[in-house]
Structures are given as C-alpha cells and as structure tokens.
Amino acid sequence: MTIxxxxxxxxxxxxAFDIAPRSLAGPSSVSGITQVVSSDAGIWKATLGNIIIKSRNAVLAHRxxxxxxxGRLGTILVPLCRAYQPVPADSDALYEDVPHSDDALFDDDTGYVGTVIDVVAAAPAAVRAVSMTVTVNYAGDIEPGQHFSLGERLYRVRSFDADTGAMTFRPPLREAVADGDPLNFDDPVCLMRLASDDAMNLELALRxxxxxxxNFIEAV
Structure with a gap:
C-alpha cells in the first residue's frame, strides 16, 4: 500500500506543482535562431516548502x-489542496469531517471525508492520450489550470468544452482509461518519489x- x-x-x-518539460536545444546559429526539440511526456515536480513542525507528532511523522x-527508493502520494477546483457553489459544508459513531476523530483530529464533485470518463482513452470526453454529473465550472487524478496519476486541465464534454490535459495519460472511470477533482494526488536521497533531512531548532x-518528482 502506498503511503x-x-x-x-x-x-x-x-x-508548488509544475510539469517539468523535457527539451533539448542546440547552439544558436549566426542569425540567432535556436532549434528546440521537446517531448510531450513531461513529468511532475513538486515542492512542499517551509513545512510547519512544532509538535511531537509532526517530528515523528516526518521521521x-x-x-x-x-531516500528515492520508495514512493508516496502527494496531495494538492482543493483551492481553485470546480467545487459547486454552497458545497463547502459537504467536505466537513465526519467522526466515528462515538463522535471521535482520528489521532490527527481528522475524520472521514467523502467526494462531492462527480465527473467520469464518457468514453475509453488510450495510454498517452492528451484528450478525452467526460460526463459532468455534478461540479462547478471546469477551467484550464485545474487538476484531477486518475488513480494515482495527476493531470492538469488544458482546455474544456462544457457543451461537448471534450477535455484536453497534460501530461499524457500514464494508463488507459475506461468508460465510466471517475476523475478525482475533490482530492487530486500524484505518485511521487523524493527528488534526492537527502530530501527528508530534518534540522530542528532547540530540538x-x-x-x-x-522536493519530489513523479514516479514514472
């Protein structure tokens, strides 16, 4: 199970979540023209900056x-926040944590959270596709720059036609999509690994x- x-x-x-392009460029010609060759298979890079560590739980969780x-051997799911996502109007209350039957929360003071946004693939899409048709059952406005995940893979919306359901996105699909597969706009995640073996080094002031x-990079 992936943590x-x-x-x-x-x-x-x-x-910060960004798609790192894979490009090669030769030297400039006398006229100043440079030829750039780029692959469409960019990979995600992410930075979680200035993580707040001021409690015993946080120190132990980090360790x-x-x-x-x-180091770079293991993989981890890195979530994005819900900000700027197509959350329907007046639906914020639907995201509130639900406790156990005895009104208790988990040890980290969180509860169960369900999904609200309902968007599914309207037709199959092949590996490395950069477009698909979707059915929007319940969502706010889907706009370029928003994110969704399919399984453990993250994608960014490039364009969306609300009339036809046609959507383009980047990077290309890592896995094939079947008709009816859900697009996770509520809690998009990306399967990643540490960008370097020492990325989790922890320096504590006053211990x-x-x-x-x-820093993370997508596990592909």
Missing part, C-alpha cells in the same frame, strides 16, 4: 516518512521546531 503525505500533520506554507521512503522544504 500518503499527511498534510493535516505536516502542513507546508508554500506549495517516519523518511524511514519508509528510504523541537523546524521548517524543512521537501
């Missing part, structure tokens, strides 16, 4: 994740407080 970054315990102050990942920055 997930516990953003409720290790909350970053700065977050535990470091031990589980063992208690820290604000590390962790």
């Amino acid at each position: 997930r970054w516990p953003d409720a315990v290790l909350r970053p102050q700065n977050v 535990a994740i470091s031990a589980l990942l063992e 208690r407080f820290g604000s590390p920055t962790v």
